[in-house]
Amino acid sequence: MKNRKNKAGVSPAGPAEVPAPASVSDASLMEDPFIHLLLLICLCFASYWNSMAVPFTFDDFPYLCENPLIRSLSFFSGSLPPDSAFTNIDLKYNFILRPVAYFTFTLNYLAGGMQPGSYHLVNLLIHLGSTLLVYLLVRSLLILARQTGKDEKSLSFISFFTAAIFAVHPVQTQAVTYIVQRFTSLAAFLYLLTIFLYLRYRSSGSSALRAVYFLAALASAVCAMKTKEIAFTLPFVLLMVEFLFLEGSRRKRILGLLPFLLTMLIIPLNVAELSAQSSQSGSVLMNGTNLVNFKNVSPADYAITQLRVLMTYLRLLIFPVNLNIDYDYPLYTSLFDRIILLSLAGNLLLFGGGIWLLKLSYGETVHRLHLRIAAFGILWYFTALSVESSIIPLDDLIFEHRLYLPSVGFLLSAVTGADLLRQSLPRRTPAVAGAICLILIVFSMATIRRNSDWKNIWQDAVEKSPNKARPWNNLGDALMKGGNPVQAITSFKKALDLQPDYADAWMNLGTAYIDAGEYDKALEVLHSVLRKNPLDFHALNSVGVAYANQGEIEKAVGFFEKSNAVNPAYDTARTNLERARRELGLGGYSPPIPEIGVRSLE
Template identity: 30%
Template sequence: MWTNIQAKRPVWLAGAAIALAALAAYHNSFGGPFLFDDEQSILHNPSIRSFSTALTPPGGFGFTVSGRPLLNLSLALNYAVSGTEVWSYHALNLLIHVLAGLTLFGLVRRTLALPVLAGRFAGQELPAAFVIALLWTLHPLQTESVTYLIQRAESLMGLFYLLTLYGFVRAATAASARGWQVATVAACALGMACKEVMVTAPVVAVLYDRTFLAGSFRAAWERRRGLHAGLFATWLPLAWLVATAGGDRGGTFVLTPEAFAGYWLTQFEAVARYLQLALWPSPLVFEYGVTPVTAWTQVLPYAVPVVAAAGATLWALRFRPVAGFLGAAFFLILAPTSLLPGITQTIVEHRMYLPLAAVIALVAGAVMAALGRRVWPVLLVLALVAGGLTARRNADYQDEFRLWQDTVTKRPTSAKAQNNLGRVHFLRGELPEARQRYELAVSLDPGSAQTRYNLGLVLDATGQPEAAIAQYAEAVRILPYFAQARLRTASALLRLGRPAEAVAPAVEATRLLVEPAEAYFTLGQAQAMLGRPAEAAESYRAAVKHDPAQAEARLNLGIMLAQAGELAGAREQLGEAARLRPQLPEAHANLGIVLAESGRLPEAVASFQRALELRPDYAAAHYNLGNTLLRLGRVEEARGHFTAAVKAAPDFEAAREMLERLR
């Protein structure tokens, strides 16, 4: 046993070095805020707040977790550990990446030791595998899949993809294969629950078998028919997950001939850029936006190298099978996202998470095979440089403004980047700058519902509700199930005193939103303004049901119940509102009214006094406190509060009448 441990020591040391190097490269990533799609899929994803709902992620536009239950479950684990504090999310992302790097190390080491490669590395399989895995783990192109939290979808899928291939080679070479066969199929099935790109894993496994083990497709099927059948069977749960998520990822891709033709043309630039970034990782761009192709002249400079690479891959599959496998794996893994027409993104760096391994293995492997150990120091230095560039790129992710400013500098034509930089300005209260960015984004992409919505928000915030409503309407026209745009339309209509028009968009928002509490609250406000208190009370109850911590809904529900004579229910709701929002003077003042009507006068006095501490010129609270003090026989104190009420509101006739009576 001790001899076996001694023999494995170099393997363990190499694995530890990969893990420590990754930790060093990502040491400054743990404080990075939630970014971009993180907001929808993490912060506004109620299903991760309980393990009982974690395996049923929400569907719809903008949810990266849609149809990906294992990804959603991993986020639920983070939520259980740290809520909405980012550190645990970053820690798990890094752990997944390290495990993927170690799995790649094991896969490459065992592959290089197979008979088909006998003699090429002359007993140097371990250092060759170490260099390839280290370069892949530290490559700065990986930051988008590791530091951008929700792109755990890519890295978690990548981990299970690599585990599938690692398990496959173990199952093919182990004396007792059954356990490895089960583990291989299980890893493949779990990967299907992370991201749909996993669909290519059974195909790549067949190609791996043909290239490194069996020698032909026929022999691969004859020797491992059961294992291959098990891997292809994992397409069934994937098909079910895709179907239950709506079949089109919430409308993020479309299947029309026009869409296919237009999208495929954009992928020449995408694939060419991926290859360039794999070899020279600059400039890294967080969000490229949509890059439509309007002429063949745009495509030609990118099509030439991509077509050449594809042609070389086809040739190599026949005459240089190992290189052919790596080239085919690169194109196959990219195929699902490069062939299905997306409407929101055409170039995305995180798609290179796994294909990067094929590029590095091909280039570094060829160099090492040709030059031997003489080139190892150079490759190790390259890995260290890559780690330094990764740490430098991670610094961009620590500040949302810095990241989006960097993106628009590198890709000024990205409407999404301009829009999101505007959003950061908006959150910082820099409204003129926000509007400027939003208007630029609209000019770049007039069909962006999100940009129209954001422009509406800034118009709303600068006192232009009519103009805001027009932008919200355009957002809904572009994206009919844009619930937030409907909700903001209803809110703007209420501010304009048009509650009848606000009802319909508020109702639609309650139907479409995953978290509809605010929509029910807005609907209740409209119904109350229309003189429909019973309906308003029901809407407020629904708001409280969906968000028990919504103090404003409890306040309004308490007022409705008090007006209906339901004093016990009113006391409960108003008391909760005051507890949830102790700085909300209306909650204390209305609770005081209900307590006074219930005959609990000393408690009522305390509530009114608390309201006045928060808002000394609160005329209604002064008036109601004066009435309560009169009932307690404290006339002079009452007189003082009636006087204060008139001073705060000179046209407060009821307070003037009480002063007259007390003269």
Template identity: 30%
Template structure:
């Protein structure tokens, strides 16, 4: 067994050879420095909202919304959001569940955890590099400057703006948490490997195994850990020699088998099943591998020159169709091959530099080679780039040493290095402002990747949520125009978004048009038939609406909305009993469906059963007590009309007074004049509300042409 410093007492943080007090001061200084830097550059992220994949993985993932820490609840958090049986990144998912347990949807807690993970990763990276520089293989060359090299390399990594996607983007805690446990595992392995006490070795190796499993439970790219440790041990602990290479060959093959075995287990015995996803990708396996060579070179350039103008959530990358199309493909492959060749050439003389280079490429293998994932994301650099800046930190120290007798050059080099770190920190801080809202994030993505459909689609959703319907329509049309995806989900979504937009603008012919297009892309989405039926009701084609809603129910028998729409169709056709029956089916599925309750109230009103109509309108108001919601206003308007019909002036005035005091006048006018779905007598509504406003000395007038459209129903 290799012995490291025979006479030294083992200690978890024993990274320095001086007396303990000096060692502790240096460790504390390093931690405090990292703490200040990281919280300074990420301090503006605590109110950054959820974005993009945050919704599907966290806010809409009911499995994570635990209110009690029971074993059953905890077990549910370990599974994929879309499958009750598939274990999926359980460590990361459980951490999100804990965030929800303590703070619900308050993003501050999520960001505090993310930043703390980044701080922990940085601190253990510092410890690991420092301990590595004390190994006999490189001790003579770096021992005296080990502390400065370790801290400088760590600060350059931690402050790099490329890491913002793994730290600020909440869901990418998966990447940062995997990186954190990965570097902790490496540190514990080093402590165990260099300890001269058997019990200490056992403790460190057991803890290393636990950290490795936690890393793998956070994200699958941690699978490269065994290979990283083999290379590390061979190059930096044992040192390169023919004998050591032969001795470690069996361990290397064992690690490869572990990786392959995990892949076999993760795919439930079907290791080729993930490759079926190429059917929905706009690239083949060969094209992906070729393209990734250029992406890796881009990642390197991004780490070296991380200007905010170059950072993007969704990069637009041209696919490589061959070695020479585009020509940069072959040059990228040659560049990567040259770096790896240099790393292998330096393995014996410069093992630290060699390992840093090999580590980068090795840990990009999972996400940047053959698997049919999205081509590019910045957060994929979090783990691979951990040792990226070690050679630069060594170069800095060597440069200072080389110019030992030329103070001016030392000053220039030092100032330049400080400016680089300050510049990186500032760029990180500024990049975080891009994440401040969905609008700022997707506007940034659109400006940098205009010809990608996804940014337009998400910007369109943002505009829709904010009420900018015209802009939402434009962005979703651009999303359709620029679509390259074969995935039906991405192809159909802009059409679904446009359907929602055109309902807002009462352009029902366009709702029908995009419902038809959506059905052609994917005929198994029940909501497209719901939307088509709702639009056909507005155009008066009840027979076609009936056919569509029946199709919807054949796809999803538990579709409350479909039963509600079917009830509306039957109500329009005058089938009172059948309409109420279908509407009650909707309520059996979703008892809080206010619209179905209102439609039942309308059915009873149409059947002149005014007491039941009033009861259901009041029931709707109990379900939706928000005076500004459409359903609440509509239920009050329904009550207003029924009270007018039965001559209950006292109750009528009370409802009218509530509407006048709580709802904006223009909104009431708009609902009366333009709500084509209304089954109410809009002349009565206009007359009664006008009287209420006039009694307060206020105007309440529609234009003559608008009054002419008010028809009793």
């Protein structure tokens, strides 16, 4: 009787169970899944142990440190405060759209307050979970798509080295070490978990277990959609998994996928609901999801620029050097720019190569499974990038954390190619494995080094983007928080030299002058801010602080009152107003509790 072939052209295996630890008699130690999992755990902790000492930075402050919504679980069960209660309405919109991630931040806060080490530990555990899921997912996919008992070396080689490189690749540091980017790493974890559970659902022989795995996969998909918008592409990847590697009645398979396809409605419906509630047209799309900015970048220009960004991402995956939290990246506006045409050709070559490999995998070749896996990895890469690197303009043209999920597909294709090389040159198998092990060592060392950079990330950024204003502003922010206002003044001035209309840098410069005790200079700067925007409640409050420290309490009270009137939710102005009024009766003035006056441009 002939063996029935599956979609990859080979006989389907049984359930994709993770095998028990192998004995010396039936497999070498290095093909033992249990050993693989232990090694992956060691690689993750060895590469990220020094991230525990990295302080909060950048968007960690508005979204975590200064966010009242993560300080109580009650916000998850009850109604949120009205918009007027927020100094930054983005906090509310983000909370509504990404509650799963915020729930983990709340648990972090309730367990350990605002100690960054505990947040880093959770981020590391999420990354470890994603690494193990990459291993289990790839292994399960290979078991389902190959003939039972055939080529154990390929099974171990592809699954282990794909997961291992994912674990230690330096480009992942922005999604792991940058605390607030738990949005990205947790969404990726749930994305991977959904696919793994779906494979278990499709491979299980028990009806009860199939139901459990199906419901668990669906719940994981919903949670991913409520963690970050990159999960929108998850149903497309499930479609690829189903129709590239699995079998069954087309009708039953589509019906099984239908609930997952329906989860794609979650994100647009949430955004539409918030938009309907917003009194300012478009504000939710801009502030709530950070998917659209309404500044000066058109969807066409953004899409053109992303052609070049995609090539930069490819370079970062292959040669992860000069990593940068804030790239000074040019905006391209012409499709016929030489560098854009070359980038377009490069992207078409890679994508077309994936389609070509997919076509070859349906032919008569002994490497059909490898070709199918490599093609799937390339398609995964482009699919996972499509939300943030297509026609929807983001506030930033490029960010390294956007590679976290797409890198799984790229690495799967690359390692599959390396395994094909190993099979083609059997005498060179140790050399191929040794080369990848060398890559693991180099990448691990680079990740440890990059984590050290994160301890003073804005100093690193100004060295790599010296002509961009935001890194200088945020370096000043970090210096202010570190108690160095004089050095911060120099950074803010540099930011203003590069971008004279940089409102936040002007505001921060005024605050730095206050902290340095140069009140006259502070007032000069802050009054210029108010001439441009008389309703800037931060500036109104800071003018009050400057006057109060000069002993002019009555003037200070007037500005505190104006700040409080403009934004009653701004607690700092209200606290300063109460203290100033008390001081008027005492005839003296004690400097107010230091305000959170320095702002990073998000």
